[in-house]
Amino acid sequence: AANSVDHWKKTVCRYCGIGCGVMVGVKDGMAVAVKGDPQNSVNEGMLCVKGYHLADMLYAESRLKTPLIRKNGQLVESNWEEALDLIGNRFSEIRDTHGPDALGFYGSGQCSMDESYLYNKLFKGFIGTNNVEGNPRTCMASAVAGYVSTFGKDEPLGTYDDLNKADVFFFIGANPAEAHPIIWARVLERRKNAPNTKIIVCDPRETRSTDAADIKVIFKPNMDLALLNSMAYVMVKNGMHDRAFIDQHINFQEGSEGKSWEDYMSFLEDYAPEKVADEIGVPAALIEQVAKLFGDKNRETMSMWTMGLNQRSRGQWVNNLINGLHLITGKLCRPGSTPFSLTGQPSACGSVREVGALCHLLPAHRFVANEQHRKEIADIWGIPADRIQPKPGKPLMKMFQATVDEEIKGLWVMCTNPGQSLPNVNKYRKGMEKCFMVVSETFHPTRTTELADVVLPAALWCEKEGIYGNAERRTQHMAKAIDPPGGVKSDHWAILEVAKRMGYGDSFDYKSVEQVYEEYRRCTVGTGYDVAPFSRLKAERGVRWPVVGDGMGKEASIRYAAPYDPYVEQGIRFYGKPDGKAIVFLRPQADAAEKPSDEFPFVLTNGRLLEQWHTMTMTGTVPALKKIPEYYQSGQRWFVEMHEQDAQRLGITNGDNVRLTSAHGKLETRVVLNGRGRPQPGLLYMNFHDQNPAEMVNILVSDATDPVSHQPEYKISACKIEKV
Numbered sequence: 001a002a003n004s005v006d007h008w009k010k011t012v013c014r015y016c017g018i019g020c021g022v023m024v025g026v027k028d029g030m031a032v033a034v035k036g037d038p039q040n041s042v043n044e045g046m047l048c049v050k051g052y053h054l055a056d057m058l059y060a061e062s063r064l065k066t067p068l069i070r071k072n073g074q075l076v077e078s079n080w081e082e083a084l085d086l087i088g089n090r091f092s093e094i095r096d097t098h099g100p101d102a103l104g105f106y107g108s109g110q111c112s113m114d115e116s117y118l119y120n121k122l123f124k125g126f127i128g129t130n131n132v133e134g135n136p137r138t139c140m141a142s143a144v145a146g147y148v149s150t151f152g153k154d155e156p157l158g159t160y161d162d163l164n165k166a167d168v169f170f171f172i173g174a175n176p177a178e179a180h181p182i183i184w185a186r187v188l189e190r191r192k193n194a195p196n197t198k199i200i201v202c203d204p205r206e207t208r209s210t211d212a213a214d215i216k217v218i219f220k221p222n223m224d225l226a227l228l229n230s231m232a233y234v235m236v237k238n239g240m241h242d243r244a245f246i247d248q249h250i251n252f253q254e255g256s257e258g259k260s261w262e263d264y265m266s267f268l269e270d271y272a273p274e275k276v277a278d279e280i281g282v283p284a285a286l287i288e289q290v291a292k293l294f295g296d297k298n299r300e301t302m303s304m305w306t307m308g309l310n311q312r313s314r315g316q317w318v319n320n321l322i323n324g325l326h327l328i329t330g331k332l333c334r335p336g337s338t339p340f341s342l343t344g345q346p347s348a349c350g351s352v353r354e355v356g357a358l359c360h361l362l363p364a365h366r367f368v369a370n371e372q373h374r375k376e377i378a379d380i381w382g383i384p385a386d387r388i389q390p391k392p393g394k395p396l397m398k399m400f401q402a403t404v405d406e407e408i409k410g411l412w413v414m415c416t417n418p419g420q421s422l423p424n425v426n427k428y429r430k431g432m433e434k435c436f437m438v439v440s441e442t443f444h445p446t447r448t449t450e451l452a453d454v455v456l457p458a459a460l461w462c463e464k465e466g467i468y469g470n471a472e473r474r475t476q477h478m479a480k481a482i483d484p485p486g487g488v489k490s491d492h493w494a495i496l497e498v499a500k501r502m503g504y505g506d507s508f509d510y511k512s513v514e515q516v517y518e519e520y521r522r523c524t525v526g527t528g529y530d531v532a533p534f535s536r537l538k539a540e541r542g543v544r545w546p547v548v549g550d551g552m553g554k555e556a557s558i559r560y561a562a563p564y565d566p567y568v569e570q571g572i573r574f575y576g577k578p579d580g581k582a583i584v585f586l587r588p589q590a591d592a593a594e595k596p597s598d599e600f601p602f603v604l605t606n607g608r609l610l611e612q613w614h615t616m617t618m619t620g621t622v623p624a625l626k627k628i629p630e631y632y633q634s635g636q637r638w639f640v641e642m643h644e645q646d647a648q649r650l651g652i653t654n655g656d657n658v659r660l661t662s663a664h665g666k667l668e669t670r671v672v673l674n675g676r677g678r679p680q681p682g683l684l685y686m687n688f689h690d691q692n693p694a695e696m697v698n699i700l701v702s703d704a705t706d707p708v709s710h711q712p713e714y715k716i717s718a719c720k721i722e723k724v
């Protein structure tokens with residue numbers, strides 16, 4: 001195909017948060033080839049199997065090509081004029097009759113930054129509600145809460161450059177071999193080039209990542225707080241902490257109360273490995289070994305984690321602890337040493353965290369509750385400051401509960417699939433049915449479009465221009481390579497059209513993606529989140545913020561440290577905090593919201609596989625990506641993994657049909673033993689790809705949330721399994 005394309009266009013992968021650079025080959029107006037962008041330092045020309053099949057989904061039979069409107073209970077084909085008029089009228093009527101807070105918006109880390117900026121501005125600045133949420137609430141809100149409470153600002157300190165410098169890779173609550181494959185390839189490459197490199201993977205089950213690790217640590221579900229505190233204990237007892245760094249750059253805190261180094265040491269006494277090893281399920285000697293590698297003063301250490309830590313009712317706490325390990329050892333703010341949270345979606349950082357598209361935020365990580373922040377954004381939006389409500393809107397689960405309770409009467413869902421992806425999903429599907437729900441989607445049916453009142457056919461990936469921001473603070477331009485099919489429009493365009501119909505057209509008279517992005521860029525100047533200009537992003541392979549000097553300065557490979565961060569003249573300064581010091585929190589082990597019981601004796605957890613992505617609306621359209629051994633082994637059905645001992649005890653064998661029951665619902669599926677994932681006894685694992693309405697794992701999953709980050713605890717639900 002490479003020889004027969006008319007031209008290549010530079011873009012970014014549509015799937016995970018790594019943000020691989022992609023070149024799209026176009027012939028006769030069609031995307032006919034895809035290759036990794038060798039000039040993009042994220043992936044250096046590599047792609048995973050999903051990336052190589054990116055173009056296939058564009059031509060899937062299930063592409064939606066015309067708006068749908070529900071009439072007499074059925075979704076029927078309509079046209080843009082009718083659909084947009086209906087949305088404008090219904091949303092205006094709800095706003096005028098029930099007040100702006102009867103409306104809500106649920107966006108996505110897959111929207112582009114310009115799209116997110118627009119819907120955030122429309123709802124918070126003009127309609128007048130802060131009920132704007134995004135699906136990053138389900139994947140990394142706890143990492144946000146961890147960074148902000150520890151450093152005073154969100155997002156990672158380091159970048160992927162650290163992958164080439166680290167000597168110890170510490171993974172916890174992550175399965176990068178499946179979920180972040182290009183990061184994993186680069187970690188393995190580093191070990192090949194620097195054979196002293198050690199890879200540690202901590203997880204409650206054996207995975208392809210633990211298989212390739214130098215050291216695997218299989219800990220009991222939910223015991224990661226104790227594990228990290230125990231590692232801190234070992235490091236301190238062995239003098240691996242950096243006293244000078246601690247004195248200069250750290251405060252200690254328990255809750256909101258200031259603590260001392262001595263308090264911290266005494267807090268750690270409860271976590272001596274010999275005291276907690278049994279509870280954690282890891283031998284004391286192994287905890288010591290891992291801690292000593294992490295804290296080795298002659299090695300650079302990079303930690304990476306994702307949903308295993310974030311999707312928890314104490315997600316913020318465990319994020320604080322991992323940041324704390326780096327702080328007490330001084331292993332951060334230098335090449336190769338950093339805490340680094342991985343993200344699940346291509347622009348969760350750019351389009352939701354940075355643009356401020358969560359219910360408590362405004363652009364560039366400003367807060368709706370902060371008067372000065374509201375004023376600064378209102379000035380840019382050309383509105384009086386009191387048009388922006390000071391009270392945060394409803395966080396995700398409360399927003400969907402409000403649809404069940406009929407407080408929210410109108411909802412716009414864009415580029416995400418809550419009818420499959422919310423925890424305890426059947427409960428909230430009822431709310432989606434009750435309210436007037438607009439869904440912007442590329443494919444139909446999905447578990448969400450089937451509940452909608454209006455479905456808008458959305459342009460996909462290289463059918464539109466846009467900006468994405470990946471997990472390493474890299475803002476990247478995506479070129480439009482081809483036209484969308486007739487009748488399909490970009491979400492950017494649809495937002496402007498709805499704004500016009502609601503009477504806000506004068507403030508949404510944008511002519512280009514560049515104009516919207518440049519307005520967002522004005523919001524970032526001087527905040528520490530300063531992004532590069534559009535023209536620079538078009539010319540380069542992305543730029544990592546903060547960049548100063550009209551956005552033309554050097555990109556920041558490391559934050560809070562000179563000479564890498566333009567906001568720091570000398571040494572290290574955590575400038576998100578008033579005194580420039582980061583906080584090490586004393587966070588004890590705590591129970592999950594649900595514990596195994598006589599009725600539900602197993603812990604159910606979940607995740608995803610290399611070949612598929614999230615709820616499979618995109619990857620599920622590509623036949624090659626269904627060639628998954630375990631999927632075929634179970635008769636082309638999705639499955640639950642369990643330990644052989646548990647299976648034997650319950651008389652279950654490989655391939656058996658089983659029923660899973662939790663406090664939230666039940667489903668039937670098949671068992672796979674000794675597949676690529678091998679849970680420890682007492683643990684069950686499913687992926688969340690299964691689109692069958694009777695088999696979606698989220699039927700079973702707890703909707704408890706972290707009290708600060710409001711992120712749901714997807715990773716731990718009490719459950720029962722029986723042979724049927």
Ligand code: SF4
Binds near residue numbers: 013014017020043051
């Ligand atoms: Fe890269 Fe992730 Fe896309 Fe795979 S899915 S090509 S790892 S960005």
